[in-house]
Amino acid sequence: MTELGESVAVAVVVEAPNKKAKKKRKKKPSPECDYWxxxxxxxYNGPDSKFVTSTQISPVSVAFRLEVNIVRRKLRIISVFKxxxxxxxxxxxxxxxxxxxxxxxxxxxxxxxxxxxxxxxCGKKTMPIMFRLQWSPDDTKSxxxxxxxxxxTFPRAAVxxxxxxxxxxxxxxxxxxxxxxxxxxxxxxxxDEYFYGAVTxxxxxxxxADGSNKSITLEPANNNIMRTHASWRFRKRFxxxxxxxxxxxxxxxxxxxxxxxxx
Numbered sequence: 693m694t695e696l697g698e699s700v701a702v703a704v705v706v707e708a709p710n711k712k713a714k715k716k717r718k719k720k721p722s723p724e725c726d727y728w729x730x731x732x733x734x735x736y737n738g739p740d741s742k743f744v745t746s747t748q749i750s751p752v753s754v755a756f757r758l759e760v761n762i763v764r765r766k767l768r769i770i771s772v773f774k775x776x777x778x779x780x781x782x783x784x785x786x787x788x789x790x791x792x793x794x795x796x797x798x799x800x801x802x803x804x805x806x807x808x809x810x811x812x813x814c815g816k817k818t819m820p821i822m823f824r825l826q827w828s829p830d831d832t833k834s835x836x837x838x839x840x841x842x843x844x845t846f847p848r849a850a851v852x853x854x855x856x857x858x859x860x861x862x863x864x865x866x867x868x869x870x871x872x873x874x875x876x877x878x879x880x881x882x883x884d885e886y887f888y889g890a891v892t893x894x895x896x897x898x899x900x901a902d903g904s905n906k907s908i909t910l911e912p913a914n915n916n917i918m919r920t921h922a923s924w925r926f927r928k929r930f931x932x933x934x935x936x937x938x939x940x941x942x943x944x945x946x947x948x949x950x951x952x953x954x955x
Contacts, residue, residue, distance in 0.1 A: 725814035727945045728762040734941045754881055755837040755854075758937050765819040767807055769934065771798065771879060774828040776839030776855060786860045790842055791827050793864050797873040798825035804926045807935055809942065810951045818955065821934050825876075838879055851878035870922055877918050882930055885910055885919035901935035901952045928954055 734757070757770040773794070778787065801823040808818045828836035837854050846859030849871045856875055858864065863871035878884075883896050887910060898906045906929055908914065916925045931954045939952035 722813060724946075724948075725811070727942075728811075728814055728817075730945075731759060731761040731764075731766070732941055732945050734758040734937060754937075756880065757834075758934070758941060760938055760941065762809060762817050762819070762942075765817065766822075767819045767934070767938070768822045768824055769801075769880070770824045770826060771838070771876070772826045772828050772832060772834050772836040773838045773840050773856070774836035775842070777841040777843075779843045781844045782842055782860055786864075787842065790840070790858075790860060790864050793869045794840070794872050794876075795825045795827070797869045798823050798876050800873060801876070801926070805928055805931045805954050807931075807938060808953045808955050809938070810953075811942075811946060812948060812950075813946075821931055821954075849875055851875050867922060870917075870924070873924075874917055877930065880930075880933060882918055882933075885914065885916065898929040898932050899936060900932050901939040906932070 755771070757768075757772075759766065759768045759770065775787075803820050803822070806818050806820050808816060810816050826832045826834070828834065838851075838856055839854055840856045840858065843857070843859045845862040846857055847862075849856075849858045849863050851857075856879070858871060858875065863869075885896060885908065887894060894910050895907045896910070898908070900906060908929065910919075913919070914927075915923045916927050916930075917923060918927075918930065935952040935954050939950060942950040942952070
């Protein structure tokens with residue numbers, strides 16, 4: 693017992709950290725999932741010029757590059773354009789503006805929807821769908837199947853085969869590039885969703901990666917980028933082709949029943 697006023701010293705023992713404690717080991721990814729860390733390409737623009745029939749809208753040929761890296765969550769559609777016919781009354785400044793506007797409107801397709809990948813061995817991943825336009829030969833040495841024919845004005849912009857016909861004053865400047873965004877959709881094998889001529893009723897059919905179809909009746913009107921002038925609305929069905937193409941590619945690389953879905 694201590695007398696009143698005396699202080700008592702209390703010893704506090706602090707245990708030193710055990711340096712020999714085993715660190716938690718990260719679980720090594722299965723060799724079955726090695727392909728997740730690699731960038732896979734389905735290249736329709738490169739030196740092999742491998743144009744194939746679209747798995748979405750037949751019998752239109754597709755000419756874009758699909759790039760996917762699952763671990764990095766990178767999923768890109770890359771298209772390559774070049775100049776075809778340029779009218780003599782179109783100046784260099786207008787050509788530069790057209791390229792700049794075309795690239796911006798293609799990029800605006802990005803981030804609208806996402807794709808979910810499910811691998812029975814490796815799990816699930818969700819990634820945004822990104823779009824990019826390259827201009828040959830300035831941006832890439834890859835061959836450019838699509839030729840952009842630029843006129844001062846053009847009566848009605850269109851994609852016919854590998855030709856993209858547009859007018860600078862009629863399509864690029866006054867409407868802030870809506871026509872460019874719409875016509876780019878055709879190079880992805882997307883159809884118009886409006887009537888032609890004397891047609892009074894019609895439907896268009898989109899294929900999904902799971903093998904099912906989605907039928908769209910053109911009436912009543914369904915405003916979107918592929919139907920209505922100056923409408924900037926994008927529908928999920930416009931991106932089904934990405935899941936179709938990606939699923940085919942990833943099944944080849946994995947040897948398993950990988951599934952892809954637009955969400």
